[in-house]
Amino acid sequence: MEAIQIKNISKKYKDVVALDNVSFSFEYGKIYGLLGRNGAGKSTLINIIANRIFADSGNVLIDGISAKENIAIHNKIFCMSEADLYNRDLKVKEHFKWASRFYDSFDSSKALEIAKQYDLDINKRFKELSEGYQSIFKLIIALSLNVPYVIFDEPVLGLDANHRELFYNLLLKEFEAGQQTFIIATHLIEEVTEIIEEVVFIDKGKIIVNESVETLLQKGYSVSGSIKEVDSYCKGREIIGYDELGGLKIAYIIGEKPAMSEKRNLQISTMTLQKLFIKMTNERGK
Amino acid sequence: MYVDPNIEKPIFIQIAEQIEDSIFTGIFPEETQIPSTNEISSLLNINPHTVLKGMNMLVDEDIIYKKRGLGMFVRSGAVKKIRTKRKNRFYEQYVEPLINEAEKLQMSKQSIISLIERGYNNGSHTD
Amino acid sequence: MIKLKPAVLYNCSTKIKPIGIFYLVQYTIFALICIIINICTGKNQNGSNGLELCTIVFVSITGVLSFKEDFKTLLQNGYTRKYIFLSTVCMFVTITGSMAIIDTVIGNVLHHFISGYNTIFGMMYGYDNLLLNWLWLTVVYMLFCSLFYLAVLVINKVGKMTSLLIGVGLVGVILVIVSLFRFVFSSEIVSNIMRFVMNAMGFMNDGTQNLLFPILSFFGIGFVLTVCSYAIIRRTELN
Incomplete structure (x- = not known):
């Protein structure tokens, strides 16, 4: 089921093309990773989905209905944003109170519970919180809302390792508890590899990958060995990048991973999501 | 886990x-x-x-x-089933890579067999 | 209108504190001046008239401050521009209406007890009709609120530089119009225009007053400004 459909979305800022005729879909009931380098177009895309900015052309459909300026749709989706859109003078507990007025599905007791787990002082004003705790505050709101679609834009910015771990844990608990779709936009790929099921790579305003993590990881592999042997192996294959260490060469290849013993002097290994991402978003073949 | x-x-x-x-x-x-x-x-x-x-x-x-x-x-009966499965996979999981590595090291078949025998003799491995 | 009420409440909640502070400061200063004059001259006099002017300045500032922060917060909470706009207008009506009640009541009380104190409305139209006094004040406050709300929307939309140019352009237009009055128009046209303006303000040709005219005129101008605001906010992006 295609829950969020992005149809031919383009967006330009003066001369810079932020999104270039982007079309793809997020399916219902999955955890997505929306991965891209800084300035790749992640936030622009999220802001368009969230009705905060307008696309120059194209359309976003949520549950089959155009999301632009549709309040019924925006009751079903929540976008936690990296930018501060909250009133800085209000206390955390006042923000919780307003959230429960704005959304019927906001669970105040859950919010207070998570705040306790994070040791967040709810009597502090938003502006008095450290950067990490501002992120935590925004996460708590998003995790306590039982809306079908929740988008996290750089959710763990400024969080220490323990707090990040707790976030992923809470996220999975929410995911198991209800029929929700989560989209995590981040550049910390390694951390979300096991959390996400589907992955979308966005680069220079275009979607370059949109598939399950598992399928994607099976698509690429790396080959290392002597320069000569690696080069001859690479002939006729789709190469996305090289690394060289003295006489050792590593080639990153798109294609089905061959059986181990095919070439004895070459070492063949799978690639991590992060490596695959880095190689695919760098200049090809460099 | x-x-x-x-x-x-x-x-x-x-x-x-x-x-x-x-x-x-x-x-x-x-x-x-x-x-x-x-x-x-x-x-x-x-x-x-x-x-x-x-x-x-x-x-x-x-x-x-x-x-x-x-x-x-x-x-x-799951334990029995797992044992059978693992026995069946023993060759590809342990023997094949062993021979691969031995060939890289240019070790003879005989020296591998004697190494295995040494392993059994050193430890308290029986069977 | 499922979600309109909390948004209006939110918009009002961010203004309540400033309103309280505003009245506190205004009447403290007013009382101080009265006391000082009393001590110095020994007369029960006051130093100023028409405290509503202060409120006009205040609601203008409210108009300016009703865009940026509230727009962001409401967008974050899933509101569309249409609802944000409606909730802002509702908030304007609530605030200007309430402040007009306060100013009407206090103004008339002050006029009664302090010799020589006049409200703006009283000076122009007398003190006979409290209800129309309130209505008139409300539409005047609304007019300034929506004027400055529109201004801040325009500035946000076109950027500071362009707004400055627009401002300069407006000043130019005003100067041209003034000189038109002095040198180009015949005295007949000028007196016609003056008569129209006086009528619109409720001063009829036969010397009577019609209070519905100014209320309707201010309401009309405020309405046009509000419609312009809506046209702009519909196209406003978060930046």
Whole structure:
């Protein structure tokens, strides 16, 4: 089921093309990773989905209905944003109170519970919180809302390792508890590899990958060995990048991973999501 | 229980192997319940669909089964089944890589056999 | 209108504190001046008239401050521009209406007890009709509120530089119009225009007053400004 459909979305800022005729879909009931380098177009895309900015052309459909300026749709989706859109003078507990007025599905007791787990002082004003705790505050709101679609834009910015771990844990608990779709936009790929099921790579305003993590990881592999042997192996294959260490060469290849013993002097290994991402978003073949 | 994202094996296979190993060593005895998808997912911070996929592998092999509304249980006879499976895989998992490595090192077949014999003699390995 | 009420409440909640502070400061200063004059001259006199002017300045500032922060917060909470706009207008009506009640009541009380104190409305139209006094004040406050709300929307939309140019352009237009009055128009046209303006303000040709005219005129101008605001906010993006 295609829950969020992005149809031919383009967006330009003066001369810079932020999104270039982007079309793809997020399916219902999955955890997505929306991965891209800084300035790749992640936030622009999220802001368009969230009705905060307008696309120059194209359309976003949520549950089959155009999301632009549709309040019924925006009751079903929540976008936690990296930018501060909250009133800085209000206390955390006042923000919780307003959230429960704005959304019927906001669970105040859950919010207070998570705040306790994070040791967040709810009597502090938003502006008095450290950067990490501002992120935590925004996460708590998003995790306590039982809306079908929740988008996290750089959710763990400024969080220490323990707090990040707790976030992923809470996220999975929410995911198991209800029929929700989560989209995590981040550049910390390694951390979300096991959390996400589907992955979308966005680069220079275009979607370059949109598939399950598992399928994607099976698509690429790396080959290392002597320069000569690696080069001859690479002939006729789709190469996305090289690394060289003295006489050792590593080639990153798109294609089905061959059986181990095919070439004895070459070492063949799978690639991590992060490596695959880095190689695919760098200049090809460099 | 743990998974290592840095090794070659897909996460769901690692999960299946670990559950299987726990059954084999008697941590989860036959006809008892194993942890739920959600418990494992929360413990390891892994997508529950991935965990489920690993469990389904074991369901397909008839090592565990689903009791409606209760959860996953270990099938009686599972330990025996695992033993048979592992024996069958012993060749490709241990012998093949052993020979590969030995050839890289240009070791003769005879020296490998004598090494194996030494292994049995050194330890208290019997059988 | 499922979600309108909490948004209006939110918009009002961010203004309540400033309003309280505003009245506190205004009347403290007013009282101080009265006391000082009393001590110095020994007369029960006051130093100023028409405290509503202060409120006009205040509601203008409210108009300016009703865009940026509230727009962001409401967008974050899933509101569309249409609802944000409606909730802002509702908030304007609530605030200007309430402040007009306060100013009408206090103004008339002050006029009664302090010799020589006049409200703006009283000076122009007398003190006979409290209800129309309130209505008139409300539409005047609304007019300034929506004027400055529109201004801040325009500035946000076109950027500071362009707004400055627009401002300069407006000043130019005003200067041209003034000189038109002095040198180009015949005295007949000028007196016609003056008569029209006086009528619109409720001063009829036969010397009577019609209070519905100014109320309707201010309401009309405020309405046009509000419609312009809506046209702009519909196209406003978060920046």
